[in-house]
Amino acid sequence: MPDFPQLALDQQLCFPLYAATRAVTKQYAALLTGTGLTYPQYLVMLVLWEAGEPVTVSALGNRLRLDSGTLTPLLKRLELAGRVERRRDAEDERRVLIELTAAGRALREQVADVPLRLASAMDLDRSSVVSLRDELNVLIAHLDDA
Amino acid sequence: MPDFPQLALDQQLCFPLYAATRAVTKQYAALLTGTGLTYPQYLVMLVLWEAGEPVTVSALGNRLRLDSGTLTPLLKRLELAGRVERRRDAEDERRVLIELTAAGRALREQVADVPLRLASAMDLDRSSVVSLRDELNVLIAHLDDA
């Protein structure tokens, strides 16, 4: 019976990546209670705040690497909560534009301190965060090619 | 109108982490088609193969940081697929022991090359993988305390 050292959970990159993401998401969920946002909803709001103008569903999907099967119901929940409005683009009726409401824009100040609070919970120095972030971006880029 | 540079998607660690995990999971899904395993199911199998003996649901949960709400249905699907058997522990009737079937054990050889194939898809040198893995483990440890 051969052994399979390469299948050891702790030797692989995949599991720490998977576990760390869920741990970070859980921290965000804790900091976002009170805003009514989930973590993926928060990411969508980040894109909308950054854009400063209506954004199509596909643009959101490209930025966040999510497809319409994920975004459509998420955006409907954001609309139901009064954070965004959804309307067809008059220029091209296939497109749906997502626009912040006043309440959606106001939320930005309420979460402005979230990244800082997260960083303190993670307790990593700035250089570790930067190198980790950059290595992850390299990884993503490589997987895109494959 | 104040600006919120700290809310920029690209400056934060959270988004690359989130996106990289989904990219890696997608790669695993591709390599695991044919085995009938999903990525979380593959992780459960890794733990069972490593243990070499029946494992309780809670032990699986501790190792993988997943709760019974996730594991119970996942294990039922693995049982339905003939990979594992579930039975109450005679010593303590509250516990459920998860045991590999012959088919479940046999699967190990079939996926033995998956980590190597993943590593080649990720195209990172060994030292990057190790440092990334270790930094993620540090991150997880810190979030546990918080």
Added chain:
DNA sequence: CGTCATTCGATTGTGCGCAATACAGTTGTG
């Protein structure tokens, strides 16, 4: 021996994440 807190797992309900599919609207081509 009762009983009371704890442990273990299952269940329920909500929200992703994604493949596959459907379909309306748009564009290209002759």
Added chain:
DNA sequence: CACAACTGTATTGCGCACAATCGAATGACG
């Protein structure tokens, strides 16, 4: 204009992930 190909979004179905809750089994304590 006719019509085929393409685009952008929505829908469906399945499988996680997790909070909250429940109920059975156990163990500690008086």
